[in-house]
Structures are given as C-alpha cells and as structure tokens.
Amino acid sequence: MNHGIKTILLAVLAIAGFFVPTLLGGSGAVYAACVLIAIFAVMSYGLDIVVSDLGEVSLAHTVFFAVGAYTTALLSASAGFGPILSLVGAILIVLLVAAALGFVTLKLREFVFSLVTYAVAVVAATIAQNWEFLGGSDGLRGIPAFEVSWLGFTARNDQELWPVAYLLLIVAIYLVSAFRRSKLGQAAMMVHLNQRLAVTSGVDPQRIRLQVFLVSAPITASAGWLYAYQRAYISADVLETYFLILMLTAVVVMGRRLLLGPLLGVALIQLQEKFFSFGGYVDKIILGSVLIVTLAFLPNGLFGIVSPLRNLFTRRAAPVGKPIPERS
Amino acid sequence: MNFTQQLVNGIVLGHAYALIAIGWTVLLGVARLVNFGHGQMYMLGAFVTWYGVSRLGLPYFVAIPLAMLIGVAVGYVMQRVMLQLTLKQDLVSIMIVTLGFGYVLHGAAALFFGSTGQILETPFSVKDIYWGDLWITYQDIAIVIAAILFFAALKYVIDRTRIGRLARMVAEDPQLAQLAGVNVRRVYLGVFAFEGAAVALAAALVAPRTPILTSMGFDEVIITFVVVVLGGIGSVTGSYVAGLALGLFTAFFGAFVSPAYATAAAFAVLIAVLVVRPGGLAVSPGAR
Amino acid sequence: MTIRPVLEATDLKVAYGGNVALDLSHIAVRERELVGVVGANGAGKSTLVNALLGWSRGAPKVSGKVMLDGRDMSALPPHERVRSGLLLIPEGKLVFTQMSVEENLATSVDVPHDVQGRRHYSVDDVYALFPRLYERRHHLGSQLSGGERQMLGIARALRLGPRALLLDEPSIGLAPRLVSTVLETVRSLVDSGLTVLLVEQNVRAAIEVVDRLVLLERGRIIAEGPASEMRDNPRIAEAYLGAHVA
Numbered sequence: 004m005n006h007g008i009k010t011i012l013l014a015v016l017a018i019a020g021f022f023v024p025t026l027l028g029g030s031g032a033v034y035a036a037c038v039l040i041a042i043f044a045v046m047s048y049g050l051d052i053v054v055s056d057l058g059e060v061s062l063a064h065t066v067f068f069a070v071g072a073y074t075t076a077l078l079s080a081s082a083g084f085g086p087i088l089s090l091v092g093a094i095l096i097v098l099l100v101a102a103a104l105g106f107v108t109l110k111l112r113e114f115v116f117s118l119v120t121y122a123v124a125v126v127a128a129t130i131a132q133n134w135e136f137l138g139g140s141d142g143l144r145g146i147p148a149f150e151v152s153w154l155g156f157t158a159r160n161d162q163e164l165w166p167v168a169y170l171l172l173i174v175a176i177y178l179v180s181a182f183r184r185s186k187l188g189q190a191a192m193m194v195h196l197n198q199r200l201a202v203t204s205g206v207d208p209q210r211i212r213l214q215v216f217l218v219s220a221p222i223t224a225s226a227g228w229l230y231a232y233q234r235a236y237i238s239a240d241v242l243e244t245y246f247l248i249l250m251l252t253a254v255v256v257m258g259r260r261l262l263l264g265p266l267l268g269v270a271l272i273q274l275q276e277k278f279f280s281f282g283g284y285v286d287k288i289i290l291g292s293v294l295i296v297t298l299a300f301l302p303n304g305l306f307g308i309v310s311p312l313r314n315l316f317t318r319r320a321a322p323v324g325k326p327i328p329e330r331s
Numbered sequence: 332m333n334f335t336q337q338l339v340n341g342i343v344l345g346h347a348y349a350l351i352a353i354g355w356t357v358l359l360g361v362a363r364l365v366n367f368g369h370g371q372m373y374m375l376g377a378f379v380t381w382y383g384v385s386r387l388g389l390p391y392f393v394a395i396p397l398a399m400l401i402g403v404a405v406g407y408v409m410q411r412v413m414l415q416l417t418l419k420q421d422l423v424s425i426m427i428v429t430l431g432f433g434y435v436l437h438g439a440a441a442l443f444f445g446s447t448g449q450i451l452e453t454p455f456s457v458k459d460i461y462w463g464d465l466w467i468t469y470q471d472i473a474i475v476i477a478a479i480l481f482f483a484a485l486k487y488v489i490d491r492t493r494i495g496r497l498a499r500m501v502a503e504d505p506q507l508a509q510l511a512g513v514n515v516r517r518v519y520l521g522v523f524a525f526e527g528a529a530v531a532l533a534a535a536l537v538a539p540r541t542p543i544l545t546s547m548g549f550d551e552v553i554i555t556f557v558v559v560v561l562g563g564i565g566s567v568t569g570s571y572v573a574g575l576a577l578g579l580f581t582a583f584f585g586a587f588v589s590p591a592y593a594t595a596a597a598f599a600v601l602i603a604v605l606v607v608r609p610g611g612l613a614v615s616p617g618a619r
Numbered sequence: 620m621t622i623r624p625v626l627e628a629t630d631l632k633v634a635y636g637g638n639v640a641l642d643l644s645h646i647a648v649r650e651r652e653l654v655g656v657v658g659a660n661g662a663g664k665s666t667l668v669n670a671l672l673g674w675s676r677g678a679p680k681v682s683g684k685v686m687l688d689g690r691d692m693s694a695l696p697p698h699e700r701v702r703s704g705l706l707l708i709p710e711g712k713l714v715f716t717q718m719s720v721e722e723n724l725a726t727s728v729d730v731p732h733d734v735q736g737r738r739h740y741s742v743d744d745v746y747a748l749f750p751r752l753y754e755r756r757h758h759l760g761s762q763l764s765g766g767e768r769q770m771l772g773i774a775r776a777l778r779l780g781p782r783a784l785l786l787d788e789p790s791i792g793l794a795p796r797l798v799s800t801v802l803e804t805v806r807s808l809v810d811s812g813l814t815v816l817l818v819e820q821n822v823r824a825a826i827e828v829v830d831r832l833v834l835l836e837r838g839r840i841i842a843e844g845p846a847s848e849m850r851d852n853p854r855i856a857e858a859y860l861g862a863h864v865a
Binding site: 054058059060062107110111112113114115117118119121122123125126128129130133244247248251252255282284285286287288290291292294295298299302 | 365367412413415416422423424426427428430431432433434435437438439441442549550552553556560591592594595598601602605606609
C-alpha cells in the first residue's frame with residue numbers, strides 16, 4: 004500500500020476514532036468502557052514492543068503499570084501534584100525501576116530473564132500488600148479528580164476523561180510506530196530474528212534489550228497513571244495476573260506486530276467481558292484459553308486467518324514464498 | 332522461637348522445597364522447557380487431595396494417587412497442546428502458553444472448589460511429636476522421607492536406566508536423539524506428565540502445612556525457580572542441596588526478620604547470585 | 620621492512636575441558652591480502668573464526684591475543700570488535716530472511732567514515748558490485764537463492780566498513796560454478812583494497828584465489844605458505860586434492 008495513502012488513512016482513523024463513543028450511544032457506560040479500553044490498550048502497547056519486536060517475554064509489565072498507578076496516587080493525593088506533574092513523576096520512577104531491572108537481567112538468557120520478571124511481579128505484589136506506605140491491603144484512596152487548572156480543564160467522569168484517554172492512546176500508537184521505524188526498532192528486530200547475525204552487524208543485544216525496556220516501561224506506566232485517575236483508588240490488585248494475561252492476549256490475538264493489534268485485542272476482550280460473560284472465573288478460563296489457542300494453533304493471530312487478503316496490498320514484486328530459480 | 336526449632340523447621344521446609352522443585356529439575360534439565368503453570372498445578376494437586384479427603388471421604392493414601400493422576404492428565408494435555416511449539420523450540424510461545432494454562436487452572440479451580448481457604452487435614456498432620464523443646468509433626472517427617480526417597484530414585488533412574496539415558500540424549504541434542512531413533516515427542520510428553528505427577532505429589536504432602544487457596548501458587552513458582560537455578564539447571568543433587576539451603580534460609584529469615592517477606596528475600600539472594608554469575612552456580616552437561 | 624599485519628593472532632588457544640580445539644602460535648593477514656585457512660571438518664576452522672571474533676560455543680578456555688592494526692582486541696566483546704572493523708560473514712544463517720534485501724543492507728549502527736584503512740561502501744557501491752541484488756532489492760532474504768544470499772551476506776559486511784573481513788565457509792551449499800563466482804568476487808574485492816581471511820573446506824577452489832594458504836589439522840597449523848608453493852605441497856595434494864593436481 005502506498006505510504007502516502009496509508010498515512011492519510013491513519014490520520015482519518017485517528018480523528019474518527021475520537022467519536023466512537025458518541026456513535027455508540029454516548030451513555031456513561033459506553034464512555035466508561037471506551038476509557039478502559041484506551042487505558043488497557045496503552046498498557047498493552049508497552050508490552051507489545053518487547054514481545055513482538057524484541058521477541059522476549061517480560062512478565063514485569065504489571066509492575067510498570069502499578070508503578071505508574073501508585074506514583075500517581077501518592078503524588079496527587081498526598082503531595083497535591085497535578086496530572087501533568089504526576090505523569091512526569093510516574094515516568095521518572097518507572098524509568099528507575101526499569102533500569103534497575105534491566106541492569107540486573109542484562110546478562111541473563113531468555114527464559115531466566117522471563118522467570119526473573121515473573122518473580123519481580125510476585126514480589127511487588129507482596130510489597131504492595133504489606134507496605135503501609137503504599138496503603139497495605141487497603142490501598143490508596145483520595146485521588147483527586149483530573150484537573151489541569153492552567154488549561155481550565157477538569158474531568159470528573161468518564162465522559163470528560165475520554166479526550167485525555169484518547170489522546171494518550173494516539174500518542175502511544177504513534178510512539179510504537181515511530182519506534183518500529185527507528186534504528187532501535189530495526190536493531191531490536193535483528194536481535195529477535197537472528198541474534199548472532201545481529202552481533203556480526205555490530206549490534207549489542209544486551210544494550211538493545213535494556214533500551215527497549217526503557218522505551219516500553221513509560222508507555223505502560225502512563226496507562227497506570229490514567230487508571231489511577233479513572234478509578235480514584237489504587238490497591239495491590241493492579242498487580243493481579245489478570246492484567247498480565249490481558250496484555251499478553253491483546254498483543255498476540257490479532258497477529259504479531261500489527262499497529263492496531265493490541266487496541267483491537269483489548270477491545271475484543273472487553274467486549275467479551277461485558278456482553279458474553281458467565282462470571283468472573285469462567286471469564287478467566289475463556290481469556291486463558293484464547294491465549295493458549297492463539298499461540299498453539301494460530302501463530303499469526305486472527306488476522307492470520309484472513310492473511311491471503313493482505314497480499315493484495317503488498318508491494319513485493321515477487322510471488323511470496325518461492326525462491327527465485329537460479330539462472331544457469 | 333529458638334534456634335534449634337528453626338533448624339528443624341528449615342530442614343523440613345528445605346525438603347518440601349526440593350520436592351516441589353523436582354518436576355522442574357527434570358523439565359528444565361531434560362526438555363529445556365519452562366512451565367509457568369507450575370504454581371497452579373501445585374494448587375490443583377493440593378485441592379484435589381483436599382477434595383478427596385474431605386468431600387469424597389477417601390483415605391489420604393488414595394487421595395494422593397488421585398491427585399497425581401489428575402496432575403499427569405493436566406501435564407499431558409498441556410504438552411499435547413504445545414507439542415508443535417516444543418518441537419520448534421519456540422520458547423517465547425511456550426512460556427506464554429504455560430502461563431495461560433496456569434490462569435485457566437486458577438479459574439477452573441476457583442469455579443469448582445470455591446475461593447475460600449481450606450485446610451488439608453491428613454492422618455499425619457494432626458499428630459504432633461514433642462521432643463524436648465522441639466515440635467514436629469508426622470507430616471513433616473513424611474515430607475523429609477518422601478523427598479529423600481524421590482530424589483534418590485530420580486538420580487538412579489536418570490543415571491542408570493534406559494529411560495534416563497533417553498532423557499539425557501534428548502536433553503543434549505533433540506535432533507541428534509531423533510536421528511538415533513528416540514521418539515522425542517514421547518519423551519516430551521512423558522516429561523510433562525512427570526512434572527504433573529511430581530508437583531501433585533509434592534502438593535499432597537506439603538500443602539497440609541498451611542491453609543490453601545485457589546489463588547495460591549505464585550510463591551511456589553519463585554521458590555522452585557530459586558531452587559533450580561541455584562542448584563544448577565538440570566542437576567538432581569544440586570536441586571536437593573539448594574532446596575535445603577533455601578529452606579533453612581526461609582525458616583531463619585521468617586522467624587527472625589519477617590515472615591511476609593521471606594520469599595522476597597530468597598528471590599533477592601537469587602538476583603544477587605545471578606548478577607555475579609549469570610549462568611547460575613553449577614553447570615551441568617546438556618545445559619546451554 | 621616489515622609491515623604490521625592488519626589482523627594478527629598470537630598464541631590463540633581454545634580448549635574444552637582437556638580437549639584442545641585450537642592451538643595457534645601465530646596467524647596474520649596483511650593489508651590487501653587474501654589468506655585462506657583450509658582443513659577437514661573438525662580441524663578447527665570455525666573455532667578459529669569464532670575465536671577471532673570473540674565468540675565461544677559452550678564454555679571453553681580461551682587464551683591468546685587478537686590484534687587489529689596492532690590494537691589488542693582480546694578484551695572486547697564481539698560487537699565491539701565488529702564496530703572496530705573486524706567483520707564476520709558467518710556460515711549458514713547469514714542474512715535476515717524475514718527482511719528485504721534493502722532492509723538487510725540498511726545498517727543500524729553508525730559506521731565511522733574517516734578511520735584510516737576502513738573501506739566505506741555506500742548502498743550504491745554495493746549495488747554496483749552486485750547488480751543482481753539491486754534487481755531483487757525488495758525481495759525477502761528467504762526468497763533469494765543460495766548464491767544470492769552469499770552475495771547479500773558479503774554486501775551486508777561491506778556496508779559496515781570492514782578493516783578486515785572474515786569469511787566462514789562461503790562455499791557450503793553452493794553449486795561448483797557459484798563457488799567460483801563467489802570466490803572470484805572475494806578476490807576482486809581484495810584486489811581493490813580489502814583484507815580478507817577466508818576459511819574454506821573446498822581447498823581446490825580456495826587455492827585458486829588466495830595469496831597464502833594455511834592448512835589446519837586438529838587445531839594446529841601443519842603447513843602454510845604462498846598459494847603457488849602450497850600447490851606443490853604433497854600434504855595438500857595427497858590429502859585434499861586427490862592424486863592429480865591440474
């Protein structure tokens with residue numbers, strides 16, 4: 004597909020997307036659902052670049068989400084910071100956490116790295132439940148409404164929060180797209196596809212992993228930032244496995260490395276929870292099963308089923324799949 | 332709590348940890364596979380045993396094989412679903428799939444067994460022994476004996492029998508093993524079934540020590556991870572020793588510093604080790 | 620007057636437990652020289668190439684010095700050596716199969732242009748050398764034939780500004796005519812100023828293009844010298860070329 008047409012199409016989508024809640028009826032419930040979808044999608048986009056581009060499984064992204072949420076809660080409720088400042092604070096803290104985690108795991112190979120991230124998330128949950136500073140098992144309450152006084156903007160409910168959520172979503176998608184076009188994104192793909200070959204191209208896999216981590220953490224943390232305002236209350240249940248499974252499923256269910264994949268994935272899952280739910284535990288079974296089935300049987304996700312259609316838009320000059328015969 | 336009591340606790344806990352980790356020792360050592368659903372399989376084993384004993388009225392010694400059987404079935408199904416991924420050595424997908432299975436097990440167990448805590452009472456756990464100042468239950472003794480027997484048997488099977496040899500061949504080089512006529516698929520299925528049985532047995536023996544919840548299992552994964560990495564991936568003796576060391580550490584840390592953060596502290600120790608020695612402490616043949 | 624070699628390794632030893640895989644007292648490649656290292660399978664050729672780059676499979680004991688333009692590289696990790704200009708075209712997976720030719724040729728690291736001795740090849744230079752790659756520039760690596768992949772592998776390395784190029788068994792999997800084409804390409808690159816260490820199993824083809832030949836057996840050098848002399852060396856003739864040498 005022509006690059007120019009693609010850009011125009013995306014721009015149109017970006018503007019039109021803002022009006023989706025209005026088109027769906029504009030009720031409080033619709034806005035609530037859309038804001039949540041936006042938040043969870045941004046959360047998933049952070050994980051997306053680690054899983055789809057770098058090719059590693061990070062199970063610590065719930066920690067980044069929680070750091071974003073908790074920092075926001077602490078800064079806004081106890082220190083009286085406004086939303087912009089608490090976002091800056093959340094990003095700074097999460098960068099420290101991600102850097103620490105990145106350095107510690109620098110030399111670890113794939114699955115040990117994943118195990119360590121898993122353990123970090125579990126330990127973080129223990130800390131969140133026991134540390135009084137973070138509210139212990141009661142959590143932190145009293146997060147004020149989203150109010151940027153010098154802009155005269157206040158969001159007291161989901162409908163008013165929607166523009167913020169949507170803006171965050173657009174920014175996140177843009178960042179992911181920019182990342183994929185950047186040198187870092189290219190290097191990450193090289194490390195993912197063929198690490199040895201990447202090294203022979205002068206790429207340092209450890210540094211790349213650290214850098215990708217540092218780019219992905221703030222994205223997920225910013226979702227936590229907004230989640231704190233949306234819920235007005237944060238407790239240790241932001242570290243529940245649910246968010247992790249949600250993120251992972253959103254990243255893989257549509258297909259790997261699709262720009263709008265995580266957004267559509269989150270929307271699909273939220274739809275199931277709202278309209279096809281049979282109770283919390285059955286939902287767990289459904290979500291987990293979707294994840295398993297996607298990875299085990301549909302490696303290219305749902306879009307993999309309709310993939311032949313995509314070839315109509317490809318600009319490859321040769322037929323896909325067959326090697327060019329040698330001219331003798 | 333005095334020192335000797337903690338020593339005894341630590342030894343019992345250590346054997347419990349070693350027992351819980353035994354499935355992974357084989358899984359990682361032979362198949363180079365990770366099972367993130369390990370904790371939930373442990374939970375399942377505990378609950379099946381509890382259900383058998385308290386709801387079905389089965390004797391403890393019948394409930395244990397029942398739990399192991401269900402463990403085998405779960406392990407087998409997991410690997411059967413993942414088989415293509417295993418053969419392709421797609422580690423990323425395998426990790427996420429096992430995580431997904433753990434989540435499904437959690438949901439299913441909560442649905443079936445409920446979400447309240449239960450206590451698994453066995454003929455052993457209610458019998459206390461007092462020896463001077465020290466307190467121990469028959470269950471604790473059973474754990475220690477079972478762990479020692481299990482480890483000895485495993486070491487024997489791996490080192491001296493044909494099955495062990497096949498497993499070691501697959502561990503070192505699956506392709507080469509296939510060329511030597513080994514049915515690699517069956518080995519992978521068997522290894523996962525073993526993991527299911529082992530973790531269920533461990534659960535049946537160890538779970539009586541504390542109340543059980545369908546939301547548990549995460550600490551068990553960390554403990555298993557620490558034991559296996561500290562002991563040297565794939566090393567049977569190493570896992571045993573590491574389990575013991577971890578048990579003692581947890582007992583003393585829990586008693587003298589803080590019980591809630593004991594697992595976190597153990598994990599911190601592991602991190603310290605990994606930073607200094609990214610390959611873990613021991614290197615075993617067939618480890619990458 | 621002795622000219623300092625571009626690439627030099629001294630007392631390079633690689634041992635796995637008690638098993639010595641490589642034991643070289645000295646090997647060097649001079650400016651604009653094409654040195655061929657040959658030997659049977661298991662002779663230590665790949666071990667040599669990996670050791671020069673700072674790689675090791677498993678956990679062997681590696682000792683010795685590797686020097687690029689007199690600078691000691693021994694403490695540097697592989698990607699740093701690559702950035703200094705010591706480039707490897709590996710055997711087997713030598714291109715990114717899921718990226719296009721164009722993408723393969725785009726570098727993701729900055730290549731210093733002004734460093735003395737490093738040859739700078741732009742994308743146009745590379746396409747001029749390998750017109751076939753230009754024709755196939757939108758194709759994926761997986762859609763290229765064996766010979767084209769080898770060319771792309773070389774082109775990728777050229778794009779990184781080599782000071783010294785290591786080629787690991789380029790002839791593997793290629794038809795004999797292609798092997799000559801690839802090796803002749805390497806020869807012409809050396810003639811235009813490149814410094815290359817070529818590791819090859821195919822002695823007959825290698826001996827046609829190299830300046831000097833080194834024969835490796837069980838990790839040790841058992842013969843070396845200018846190509847013309849080595850042709851007459853009975854060990855070479857007997858062991859590898861068969862009784863008749865053209």
